[in-house]
Amino acid sequence: MKTTRLLRHSFTALVLATFASGVFAQTQSSEAQKGFEPQVGQAGKDVIWVPTSQALVDAMMKLGKVTAKDTLYDLGSGDGRTVITAAKMGVRAYGIEFNPNMVELSKQNAAKAGVSERATFMKADLFETDFSQANVITMFLLSSINLKLRPKILDLKPGTRIVSNTFTMDNWKEDESVNVTEGCSTYCTAYFWVVPAKVGxxxxxxxxxxxxxxxxxxxxxxxxxxxxxxxxxxxxxxxxxxxxxxxxxxxxxxxxxxxxxxxxxxxxxxxxxxxxx
Ligand SMILES: C[S@@+](CC[C@H](N)C(=O)[O-])C[C@H]1O[C@@H](n2cnc3c(N)ncnc32)[C@H](O)[C@@H]1O
Missing domain, CATH: 2.40.128.30 (Avidin-like)
Incomplete structure (x- = not known):
């Protein structure tokens, strides 16, 4: 694993954005929760579901200096893997996910991992959810979504740590980044920021x-x-x-x-x- 700065993923953005919103509304209601099988690339409200590889999730925990004292929120939590990984480390972890089937699946995955007590999943829109209690935020969204969230993120308590899979924050340059070469084949770079105090x-x-x-x-x-x-x-x-x-x-x-x-x-x-x- 080595730290590096990488090229932007404009192609990735295009792929992740495809099928978001409109298609999602139709498919969501028709999916039976029972026997639900998530499909990589399935529609999501603002971005499709593609899971972060476990190798990068682990690297994101390290990059974010995550410890058991933290309160972590994963924005768009998919099948819950980031929240569950954090909860296994003793972290109080929350997932915000719009797709109710994914929320249910996450709860089941957390129960299987024996971390239901520390892993909480909310069926909610990340744009309408208060995550001000977090001192670590993880996400795998899109640069355009990160930019939309940026004012809210910059208003969080100074010192709050932000870790994003693949997508950046425009002209708010990252403090650190990491690229994983083992156990990860796509979306293998994470970026890290610390919310700065306001000193102007x-x-x-x-x-x-x-x-x-x-x-x-x-x-x-x-x-x-x-x-x-x-x-x-x-x-x-x-x-x-x-x-x-x-x-x-x-x-x-x-x-x-x-x-x-x-x-x-x-x-x-x-x-x-x-x-x-
Ligand atoms: C690329 S996936 C990342 C999943 C997970 N964080 C991970 O790293 O494995 C993005 C997730 O965001 C969810 N999502 C999209 N728009 C959302 C919104 N407005 N509010 C909450 N979740 C949303 C999708 O359903 C999808 O599960």
């Missing part, structure tokens, strides 16, 4: 003024002391901010309109705090 604006930092601009996890701006501005460049990882200004490195934890941390290099080192005006 003007901050008082001791006798200096820190003006920050933010584009997703990338920050820039100026640190002005005694009327002398220095350029600032930095990054966010959830609520952790790191930036360079005037040869010094600042590392801090952002908590709403306050940040506290340490400053190293170029003259005095030590702790610092800042508040947003």
């Amino acid at each position: 604006g003007n901050w008082s930092l001791g006798k200096s003024e820190l003006a920050l601009k933010q584009e997703f996890q990338v920050v820039s701006g100026t640190l002005t002391t005694d009327g002398k501005p220095l350029p600032v460049t930095g990054r966010l990882r959830g609520e952790q901010i790191t930036f360079l200004a005037g040869g010094a490195q600042y590392e801090a934890r952002v908590n709403g309109n306050a940040m506290e941390g340490t400053r190293k290099g170029s003259g005095s080192s030590g702790s610092f705090s800042a508040t947003r005006k």
